[in-house]
Amino acid sequence: MSPHDQDPDDRPGHAPVTLTLAALETEPLPGTLKGLPAIAEGVPLGGLGALGLSLLAGDLPLPAAILKDSALTHNARWMREFTARAGVSLAPHGKTTMSPQLFQRQFDEGAWGMTAATAAHVRTYRRFGVPRVLLANQLIGKADLELVFRELEASPDFDFYLLVDSAAGLDLLRRAAEERGLKRPLQVLLEVGTPGGRTGVRTTEEGATLGRLIRDAAPTIVLRGVEAFEGVYSGDDTARVELGALTMIETVAELTRLGCAEGWFAADEVLLTAGGSAFFDMAAKTLASVEAAGTGHALRVVLRSGCYLSHDSLQYERMQDRMRQRAGALWGEGPGLRNAIEVWAYVQSVPEPGRAICTAGRRDLSYDACLPQPLWWYRPSLHDAPRATPAHWAVTKLNDQHAYVDAGGASGTGSDGGALLLQVGDLIAFGVGHPCTTFDKWPLLYTVDDTYRVIGGVRTFF
Amino acid sequence: MSPHDQDPDDRPGHAPVTLTLAALETEPLPGTLKGLPAIAEGVPLGGLGALGLSLLAGDLPLPAAILKDSALTHNARWMREFTARAGVSLAPHGKTTMSPQLFQRQFDEGAWGMTAATAAHVRTYRRFGVPRVLLANQLIGKADLELVFRELEASPDFDFYLLVDSAAGLDLLRRAAEERGLKRPLQVLLEVGTPGGRTGVRTTEEGATLGRLIRDAAPTIVLRGVEAFEGVYSGDDTARVELGALTMIETVAELTRLGCAEGWFAADEVLLTAGGSAFFDMAAKTLASVEAAGTGHALRVVLRSGCYLSHDSLQYERMQDRMRQRAGALWGEGPGLRNAIEVWAYVQSVPEPGRAICTAGRRDLSYDACLPQPLWWYRPSLHDAPRATPAHWAVTKLNDQHAYVDAGGASGTGSDGGALLLQVGDLIAFGVGHPCTTFDKWPLLYTVDDTYRVIGGVRTFF
Numbered sequence: 001m002s003p004h005d006q007d008p009d010d011r012p013g014h015a016p017v018t019l020t021l022a023a024l025e026t027e028p029l030p031g032t033l034k035g036l037p038a039i040a041e042g043v044p045l046g047g048l049g050a051l052g053l054s055l056l057a058g059d060l061p062l063p064a065a066i067l068k069d070s071a072l073t074h075n076a077r078w079m080r081e082f083t084a085r086a087g088v089s090l091a092p093h094g095k096t097t098m099s100p101q102l103f104q105r106q107f108d109e110g111a112w113g114m115t116a117a118t119a120a121h122v123r124t125y126r127r128f129g130v131p132r133v134l135l136a137n138q139l140i141g142k143a144d145l146e147l148v149f150r151e152l153e154a155s156p157d158f159d160f161y162l163l164v165d166s167a168a169g170l171d172l173l174r175r176a177a178e179e180r181g182l183k184r185p186l187q188v189l190l191e192v193g194t195p196g197g198r199t200g201v202r203t204t205e206e207g208a209t210l211g212r213l214i215r216d217a218a219p220t221i222v223l224r225g226v227e228a229f230e231g232v233y234s235g236d237d238t239a240r241v242e243l244g245a246l247t248m249i250e251t252v253a254e255l256t257r258l259g260c261a262e263g264w265f266a267a268d269e270v271l272l273t274a275g276g277s278a279f280f281d282m283a284a285k286t287l288a289s290v291e292a293a294g295t296g297h298a299l300r301v302v303l304r305s306g307c308y309l310s311h312d313s314l315q316y317e318r319m320q321d322r323m324r325q326r327a328g329a330l331w332g333e334g335p336g337l338r339n340a341i342e343v344w345a346y347v348q349s350v351p352e353p354g355r356a357i358c359t360a361g362r363r364d365l366s367y368d369a370c371l372p373q374p375l376w377w378y379r380p381s382l383h384d385a386p387r388a389t390p391a392h393w394a395v396t397k398l399n400d401q402h403a404y405v406d407a408g409g410a411s412g413t414g415s416d417g418g419a420l421l422l423q424v425g426d427l428i429a430f431g432v433g434h435p436c437t438t439f440d441k442w443p444l445l446y447t448v449d450d451t452y453r454v455i456g457g458v459r460t461f462f
Numbered sequence: 463m464s465p466h467d468q469d470p471d472d473r474p475g476h477a478p479v480t481l482t483l484a485a486l487e488t489e490p491l492p493g494t495l496k497g498l499p500a501i502a503e504g505v506p507l508g509g510l511g512a513l514g515l516s517l518l519a520g521d522l523p524l525p526a527a528i529l530k531d532s533a534l535t536h537n538a539r540w541m542r543e544f545t546a547r548a549g550v551s552l553a554p555h556g557k558t559t560m561s562p563q564l565f566q567r568q569f570d571e572g573a574w575g576m577t578a579a580t581a582a583h584v585r586t587y588r589r590f591g592v593p594r595v596l597l598a599n600q601l602i603g604k605a606d607l608e609l610v611f612r613e614l615e616a617s618p619d620f621d622f623y624l625l626v627d628s629a630a631g632l633d634l635l636r637r638a639a640e641e642r643g644l645k646r647p648l649q650v651l652l653e654v655g656t657p658g659g660r661t662g663v664r665t666t667e668e669g670a671t672l673g674r675l676i677r678d679a680a681p682t683i684v685l686r687g688v689e690a691f692e693g694v695y696s697g698d699d700t701a702r703v704e705l706g707a708l709t710m711i712e713t714v715a716e717l718t719r720l721g722c723a724e725g726w727f728a729a730d731e732v733l734l735t736a737g738g739s740a741f742f743d744m745a746a747k748t749l750a751s752v753e754a755a756g757t758g759h760a761l762r763v764v765l766r767s768g769c770y771l772s773h774d775s776l777q778y779e780r781m782q783d784r785m786r787q788r789a790g791a792l793w794g795e796g797p798g799l800r801n802a803i804e805v806w807a808y809v810q811s812v813p814e815p816g817r818a819i820c821t822a823g824r825r826d827l828s829y830d831a832c833l834p835q836p837l838w839w840y841r842p843s844l845h846d847a848p849r850a851t852p853a854h855w856a857v858t859k860l861n862d863q864h865a866y867v868d869a870g871g872a873s874g875t876g877s878d879g880g881a882l883l884l885q886v887g888d889l890i891a892f893g894v895g896h897p898c899t900t901f902d903k904w905p906l907l908y909t910v911d912d913t914y915r916v917i918g919g920v921r922t923f924f
Contacts, residue, residue, distance in 0.1 A: 400557065400899065
């Protein structure tokens with residue numbers, strides 16, 4: 001990499017606001033954070049754990065979002081062991097949490113890089129020192145390109161990859177890099193899609209045509225690998241979904257083999273990357289078996305799951321059952337990932353028998369994959385610890401700031417003759433079906449021990 | 463109001479972070495804000511307008527959310543005139559925007575107070591100096607009560623109201639205030655609900671029983687009025703929805719009359735409050751006609767619409783047609799509120815004819831009331847100004863960071879023979895169907911003039 005001819009500081013703009021993990025820990029928390037108790041206003045994030053706050057003692061205003069520290073630790077370790085067994089690398093999708101503190105935990109457990117969805121994500125990651133970013137998206141528009149170009153120019157050792165899925169996108173990127181006079185090649189991955197899906201080439205033939213075009217765009221643009229997001233396949237039709245996802249993953253493998261044979265790739269190491277949070281077992285198995293012997297290339301398989309760290313109690317928990325079945329010995333011992341994320345709320349009104357209105361809503365809980373589910377019930381005057389909710393309790397509706405919980409039995413009372421009737425002031429923990437759209441509702445989540453004592457806090461940047 | 467016996471600064475906790483509108487304007491913008499161009503990082507919010515940024519010139523990374531300043535100004539003024547004609551007051555629901563800058567615009571146009579949904583909202587409002595808050599919700603839990611009690615103790619002139627809808631809730635509130643030794647009465651409104659609805663008493667009889675209980679809780683708790691959120695009624699069955707909403711509003715009127723007659727209310731002025739953003743015409747008409755002559759009380763009707771300021775282009779725009787019909791002369795001249803909010807994105811891929819994948823998704827656009835709709839199309843090389851999209855263009859699906867736009871005709875091309883085919887790099891403006899769940903996805907929205915030049919920025923605190 002050649003040194004900069006132009007100092008990036010000469011470009012217009014002001015001094016960036018300093019954002020480091022250390023600064024995050026010492027900055028006083030403002031009174032605009034939901035879930036922050038009065039006593040914690042002005043306390044630094046790093047001082048939260050010392051306040052002795054207990055969720056079950058009523059020390060947090062609700063709703064509040066918590067992360068079980070033991071589950072985070074377990075999941076981070078579990079994924080390290082899984083990827084080691086599979087012989088693959090991990091660039092977790094940071095868009096799930098947008099939390100540099102959690103990124104650090106992921107790097108501490110051996111992550112190879114972080115995945116981003118937008119140029120704005122890339123900037124945020126860089127402000128917190130993330131050294132390697134895979135932008136799993138196209139990059140369009142002058143101002144988005146500017147965000148990325150500045151980071152590339154500011155740090156010659158910033159290792160950055162992005163996707164290309166069309167000749168038009170390639171052309172746009174090449175012209176922008178040439179006009180900019182970018183001093184090092186833009187590393188791109190060819191994106192594989194699927195008919196009727198999202199972005200990405202639809203067929204191997206389209207992919208081959210584009211692969212050759214990218215090869216010819218060197219040295220401005222260099223092809224470094226092949227990518228797919230097979231998570232566009234979802235739904236109840238398991239056979240169709242799995243076949244679709246597997247076909248995309250196999251197309252990544254096929255185009256990689258073809259590219260190696262035809263000399264598309266600009267470096268020794270070629271990246272094969274796939275893997276949302278629902279099929280990373282399939283991606284690992286299929287892509288790790290691709291052979292590059294004799295081509296002069298070494299292959300690196302990169303998984304990109306974002307949701308494994310918090311996991312959840314609904315959508316990904318159900319998918320995990322199937323992953324474990326598919327993965328066989330690769331899965332290892334034990335059940336796998338554990339749910340780390342819960343949102344707690346109060347019962348604020350029980351206006352009709354069996355109907356409890358709770359103080360959390362669309363502003364607090366994901367609702368795109370499925371409605372949340374009551375997991376735990378806690379009445380301070382009755383329970384020593386949170387009690388698992390009866391299976392028939394359900395969230396029937398969300399408003400912006402309210403959840404409607406149906407906790408009635410057939411007769412309008414609980415199965416043990418009324419003892420399960422919820423009361424105003426009871427606490428309910430909700431499990432969620434999509435971590436990504438829960439994290440983005442919380443600028444601050446608490447890390448708690450297994451008794452729901454607050455041991456720290458996690459900031460997010462959405 | 464008696465002076466404090468205990469200085470609230472003696473209570474545990476640290477110095478609050480200073481949050482004022484002036485501080486907001488001068489604080490440098492951090493590089494973690496999505497939609498912020500590289501050139502604006504570190505620039506204070508108040509300096510954004512001087513940067514000469516133009517959305518149409520490609521100066522903003524997309525997605526970006528914009529507010530049309532002319533529409534905001536029009537809507538704020540329109541509501542002032544509407545409430546003046548109706549003889550009612552306005553306490554707009556601040557949860558829609560959670561933007562102290564927009565609250566200020568609402569106060570500048572004569573708002574009587576602000577409505578909040580949670581204790582955390584109340585604290586945020588107070589940090590920015592909002593003098594009167596109507597918490598349109600129950601207040602449950604030690605830590606939530608603490609947030610509110612501190613504010614009441616810190617500022618004897620803070621005028622605060624909250625809801626009670628059950629004897630259990632009343633009891634909880636009374637015990638908390640007594641244990642705290644609160645030096646002034648908690649002002650509550652009796653909440654009217656509806657069978658099968660959210661919070662609130664189900665019948666006039668239940669309301670009357672609770673009204674008498676609250677009367678007897680004086681002086682700790684004092685009844686200051688009657689409240690309903692009739693927006694729990696929604697859907698396509700206009701007759702059922704309107705009858706339901708009207709019945710709730712009429713119950714507010716009925717309980718107010720009964721309360722005046724039975725001496726439930728603790729002050730001369732009694733508040734009657736209702737009105738989300740879909741029925742404020744009905745609330746104004748019905749409640750403003752209640753007579754309190756001879757009861758010793760003066761009535762103040764308070765509307766609480768949150769969405770009128772930005773309005774939208776889908777859900778509330780449709781409801782406005784019906785409001786105008788119902789309101790008759792009260793509506794005044796002209797069509798009413800104008801859409802102020804749009805989210806802009808790039809076309810990043812056109813992987814199949816007529817299918818454009820755009821750079822905005824569930825992280826950027828509301829999707830609870832309905833999917834967003836493409837409003838404007840702009841190709842810099844082709845258009846002088848954004849062009850209204852053909853009516854058949856539609857968003858068919860959202861992922862977290864992507865929108866799927868179907869812009870194909872029956873033949874897969876535009877109706878004018880292909881000229882309407884979207885290209886990579888085109889800009890699309892999306893209209894939304896719910897301002898509340900769009901604002902909460904944007905820590906920074908731009909105010910723009912009618913040519914999409916940035917004249918300022920608006921911060922939100924979700």
